[in-house]
Each structure stands twice: as C-alpha cells, then as structure tokens.
Amino acid sequence: MAYIAPKDFSQDPELLATVMRVMGGDLDLSWMKDHPHPIRAHASQPARGLTLDDINRDPAYGPASIPEIVRHNFSMAPRGAVLPEGLPSLGYRVNRKSDVWADLGPALFEESKSRRWAPASTIPWAALDAAGYGREEDRAIRQLATGLISMCLVAADVPSRWVWLMNQEFHEIKYLQCAHMFDAARMAEAFRKRALYGHGALGRDSRELGDFLKMVIDSETYPLASAATNLTLYSFLQALGRRLEFVSRNAADTALMTRIVQDSTRPIAYGVDHIRSLLAERPNEAVALGEHLDLIENGLVGLLGSREWIEPLIVLSGGNVDAVAAFYRRSVDEYFARCARAGLDDRAARSPLPAFLNLIEGRC
Amino acid sequence: MGIPFPSLAFFQALQQRTKDDAAAFEKLGYCDTTFGVRVGDELFRVAFEVYECVEVAAGGNAAELDFVLSAPVALWREMLASIQAHGGADGAHTINTLTHVGDVMKVEYEDPEGHDRFYRFMATIQAFFDEARTLDLELD
Numbered sequence: 474m475a476y477i478a479p480k481d482f483s484q485d486p487e488l489l490a491t492v493m494r495v496m497g498g499d500l501d502l503s504w505m506k507d508h509p510h511p512i513r514a515h516a517s518q519p520a521r522g523l524t525l526d527d528i529n530r531d532p533a534y535g536p537a538s539i540p541e542i543v544r545h546n547f548s549m550a551p552r553g554a555v556l557p558e559g560l561p562s563l564g565y566r567v568n569r570k571s572d573v574w575a576d577l578g579p580a581l582f583e584e585s586k587s588r589r590w591a592p593a594s595t596i597p598w599a600a601l602d603a604a605g606y607g608r609e610e611d612r613a614i615r616q617l618a619t620g621l622i623s624m625c626l627v628a629a630d631v632p633s634r635w636v637w638l639m640n641q642e643f644h645e646i647k648y649l650q651c652a653h654m655f656d657a658a659r660m661a662e663a664f665r666k667r668a669l670y671g672h673g674a675l676g677r678d679s680r681e682l683g684d685f686l687k688m689v690i691d692s693e694t695y696p697l698a699s700a701a702t703n704l705t706l707y708s709f710l711q712a713l714g715r716r717l718e719f720v721s722r723n724a725a726d727t728a729l730m731t732r733i734v735q736d737s738t739r740p741i742a743y744g745v746d747h748i749r750s751l752l753a754e755r756p757n758e759a760v761a762l763g764e765h766l767d768l769i770e771n772g773l774v775g776l777l778g779s780r781e782w783i784e785p786l787i788v789l790s791g792g793n794v795d796a797v798a799a800f801y802r803r804s805v806d807e808y809f810a811r812c813a814r815a816g817l818d819d820r821a822a823r824s825p826l827p828a829f830l831n832l833i834e835g836r837c
Numbered sequence: 838m839g840i841p842f843p844s845l846a847f848f849q850a851l852q853q854r855t856k857d858d859a860a861a862f863e864k865l866g867y868c869d870t871t872f873g874v875r876v877g878d879e880l881f882r883v884a885f886e887v888y889e890c891v892e893v894a895a896g897g898n899a900a901e902l903d904f905v906l907s908a909p910v911a912l913w914r915e916m917l918a919s920i921q922a923h924g925g926a927d928g929a930h931t932i933n934t935l936t937h938v939g940d941v942m943k944v945e946y947e948d949p950e951g952h953d954r955f956y957r958f959m960a961t962i963q964a965f966f967d968e969a970r971t972l973d974l975e976l977d
Contacts (some may be wrong), residue, residue: 520887522869584957588866712955719842719937731933731960738956745950803939810949 481631507555510534525579525645536574536645541754543568543640552642567695571754575746579645580652581739585652588735592663596729601670605722606719613785614726616676617717618668620781623678624710625661627686628740629654631702632643635695649743656736660710679781685772696758697765698752704811705769709777711737712804720789745815752816762817774829777801798833805830806826839975842917843876843910847974848883850892854968855889861964862888868961870954873905874898875945876913880905883965885958890965903916903951906932908942914976917969921976925967 482488495501510533516523529535535554546552547568548560567573575581604611632650639647668675689706692698711734719729752759776782783797790796805826812820821827840847855862862868871884871892880899899905904959908916912935919930928934935942946952955962 518887520889584867584869588960651842715933715937715956718931718933721934723928727928727931730929731963734933734959742950742953742957799938807949807952808969811953814949831841 509641556750566638571751573646577746582649598724600723613788615668616785618664619676621664625657629657667715681775681779685776688772701769707737707740708808748815839973840895841975845895852890865961873902875907877910903954905945920969
C-alpha cells in the first residue's frame with residue numbers, strides 16, 4: 474500500500490487557482506523572504522574542495538544544531554531548512570543523535586569518495602595469469618574469497634537496514650552509510666572476481682560464517698549493529714586483507730588487498746568514534762553493547778575455528794599453524810585495543826576469544 | 838652524486854615527488870596523517886595533507902605521531918633496493934608485508950586510531966616510498 478496524501482492535489486481547487494494566478498504573473502515570492510540564517514560557505518583548503526565540514530562550521534547548519542533527541546523534524550526536510558506546517562512524517566525511528574553520531578563521520582564520507590577505485594580497472598588482473606601459487610594455495614585463496622563475498626554483502630546489508638530509519642537531521646551519517654554500502658559492494662565484487670578469475674570457481678560456504686553474519690545483521694538497535702559491524706566484522710576483514718597481502722605473490726593480489734585494507738578501515742574509524750561518542754553521552758549503554766559483543770565474539774570464535782576459514786589460512790601459511798595462531802592473536806589484540814579506545818575496555822576480560830586463542834596456541 | 842640514505846635529503850626528495858607526480862597521488866585520494874619513519878636510531882617525521890606530503894623533518898616526538906614505521910637501516914636499504922630494482926616494492930617488500938608479522942619492521946603507536954591511519958592510507962604511503970624508484974640513491 475502506497476502512502477496516500479491527505480489531499481487529492483489534481484482536484485484541489487485552491488492549488489489549481491494558485492497555479493493559475495502564478496502563471497498569470499501574480500508571483501508571491503514569500504519563500505524569498507525566508508533567509509533564516511545565511512552563512513559563508515567556502516572551501517577551507519582549495520586542494521580538498523568544499524567539504525561537509527566546511528559547510529558545517531556555522532552552528533545553525535552544523536551538527537551543533539542537532540539536539541540529542543530530535544523532536545522537531547520527522548520529515549524529509551534538510552537540516553536548517555525552513556519547515557512549513559503540515560510536513561508529513563517519514564516515520565524515522567532513529568532520532569537520538571548519540572545513537573548515530575561521530576564527529577569523524579563527515580570527513581570519512583569525503584575520504585571514501587576521494588579514495589575510490591574500480592575493481593575492473595584498478596586491479597591488474599592479468600598478473601594472476603602467473604600468480605605464483607601452487608594448486609592448493611590457489612584453491613585456498615578462492616575459498617577465502619568466497620567467504621569474504623558473503624562477509625562484504627552483509628557489511629552492505631547492515632547499513633541498508635538502518636539508513637532509511639535515521640532522521641534526516643543526521644544526513645552526514647546517512648551519507649556515510651551509503652558510502653559504506655557502496656564500499657562493501659565494491660569489495661564483494663572484487664572478491665567475486667578474485668574467486669572466479671581465470672579457471673576459477675567459488676569455494677564452499679560455511680555454516681559458522683553464516684551464523685556469525687546472522688548475529689551481526691540481526692543486531693536489534695543501530696548502536697549494537699554499528700559495534701558488531703564496524704568494530705568486530707570490519708576488524709577481521711581488515712586483518713584478513715592484510716594477511717592476504719602478506720602472502721601475495723603477484724601484483725594483482727597486492728593491489729587488491731591493499732584496497733581492501735583501506736576500505737575496511739574507514740568503517741572501523743567511524744565505529745570507534747561512534748561508540749566512544751555514544752558512551753560519553755550515555756555510559757549505561759556499555760552494558761547492552763558488552764552483552765551484544767559477547768554474543769558476536771562467540772560467533773566469531775565459530776568463524777575463526779571453522780575449517781572453511783582456518784584451513785585455507787594454514788595452507789597459505791605453508792602449513793605453519795603457529796603462524797596462523799599468531800595472526801589470530803595479533804588481530805584479536807588490535808580489535809580489543811579498538812574496543813578499548815571506543816570505551817569498551819573490558820572485552821579481553823569477558824570475551825570468549827582469549828580462551829579460543831589459548832586453545833589453538835596450546836595445540837600448535 | 839646520489840642522495841644518501843638515511844638522510845633528510847632523501848625524504849625531501851620523496852616529498853618533492855608527491856608534487857611532481859601529483860596526478861598519481863590525487864588518484865589515490867585524500868591522505869591526512871603525520872607519521873614517523875625510524876631508520877635505526879634516526880627518526881624522520883612525514884606529514885601528508887589532502888594529496889601531498891606537506892612536511893618532512895628530522896627528529897620529533899614519536900608520541901605526537903599517528904604511528905612510526907621502525908626498522909634497522911639494513912632493512913630500509915633492502916626495501917629501497919627492491920623498489921629501485923622492480924620499479925616499486927615487490928611482494929616481499931611492501932610496507933604491509935614488512936610490518937605484518939611485527940618482527941621485521943615494527944609499527945609503533947600509542948593510539949589505535951593513529952595506528953589505523955596507517956591502514957586507511959596504506960596505498961598512498963606505499964606510493965610515497967615507491968617514488969624512490971625515480972631517485973639516484975646511495976644505498977651502500
């Protein structure tokens with residue numbers, strides 16, 4: 474059922490009469506008298522161009538004008554516009570600034586567009602014709618690429634579940650969510666091309682990966698989804714990109730994984746800043762975030778321990794299980810450091826990840 | 838007479854390359870970070886803003902930098918030799934590869950957000966070092 478406006482505009486005599494008066498030269502121009510707060514908006518750095526932060530400097534238009542709880546605007550009207558009476562509500566459900574805001578958000582959006590690349594042309598795919606891997610290593614990379622496609626598609630799905638529920642007053646964060654969707658879609662595209670290039674084939678999907686991703690995507694609130702996606706999921710996507718660049722033996726994988734690393738780090742930067750800002754405003758949210766990450770990290774243990782994930786990593790490490798355990802340890806340590814920077818400094822003490830690491834290190 | 842390494846002149850030459858090869862760096866996108874390069878006991882400060890390297894300096898306070906790439910002189914020379922031999926770092930000598938395990942080249946940092954700037958701008962930082970392919974260096 475589509476939305477039905479309260480008026481039948483095509484049959485509204487008042488509207489039609491107004492249009493006829495205007496077309497007859499009777500221009501009212503009352504909207505021209507609406508200059509609520511003109512500002513000077515110029516690029517602060519010509520080389521960078523006119524950025525969102527440049528046009529946000531005036532408190533009347535910038536994020537400083539957003540109240541913690543938005544009650545005055547549920548319409549599509551952009552922040553700072555004059556709001557006539559009778560604007561329809563678009564039904565936004567995420568109306569608390571601290572639920573979404575990160576001061577770094579506008580700059581990360583600009584950075585995402587500036588650091589764009591195209592898998593079709595940026596990656597020298599032909600270098601894979603002499604990729605330098607043995608048969609098993611080649612299968613291992615395609616297996617990991619298969620799982621990474623799923624991971625990136627969910628990384629695209631998560632913001633799509635929330636962006637349309639966010640109040641328009643948070644437009645910079647909505648823009649950033651769209652950028653995250655595009656970035657994640659580009660990574661999924663790139664991994665699909667990596668899995669299939671040449672005489673390739675997709676590998677096997679993983680139930681544990683599916684469970685982990687379902688936990689992430691089913692996060693019940695936006696802050697929980699942000700923590701699960703931007704802190705947890707992207708930390709391990711970034712780590713895997715770094716690992717695959719490390720084992721790369723050709724220019725295509727080196728170029729691809731370098732881009733994966735940088736594209737997966739922007740959501741991390743947003744996630745750290747977002748969760749830190751949220752906890753500064755509402756410290757009690759740490760309880761729900763902590764409990765949610767307990768579950769998410771439990772799912773992550775399943776993923777990291779699954780055959781479809783750990784075995785290709787061992788193959789790509791020349792059979793060196795110690796090297797994979799050490800890689801997991803470094804990745805988890807860096808993830809915990811990000812959580813602590815975000816204000817969740819008890820992860821190492823309550824997470825199931827350390828016990829898992831101890832287990833695999835003991836067996837190595 | 839080549840440019841000695843390590844030296845401030847080397848980093849000044851790389852800085853100039855980000856201006857001379859501006860199109861390549863603009864294509865990689867914004868890069869906003871101030872990081873350190875520790876060559877043996879010597880620390881060099883490198884600042885990027887928008888697309889180009891805007892400052893290089895010898896010395897400085899590592900605690901004020903986003904991160905510091907730290908390795909013995911011999912490793913840096915080996916990396917630069919690879920860049921000059923291949924027109925850019927080969928797979929064994931990229932900045933990510935050298936830092937990945939942490940026992941070859943170290944990434945020193947105090948703030949995880951500063952550390953993550955290394956990863957956010959990795960392609961630009963690699964391109965910065967790869968510009969050494971154009972320089973006449975004294976690596977011995």
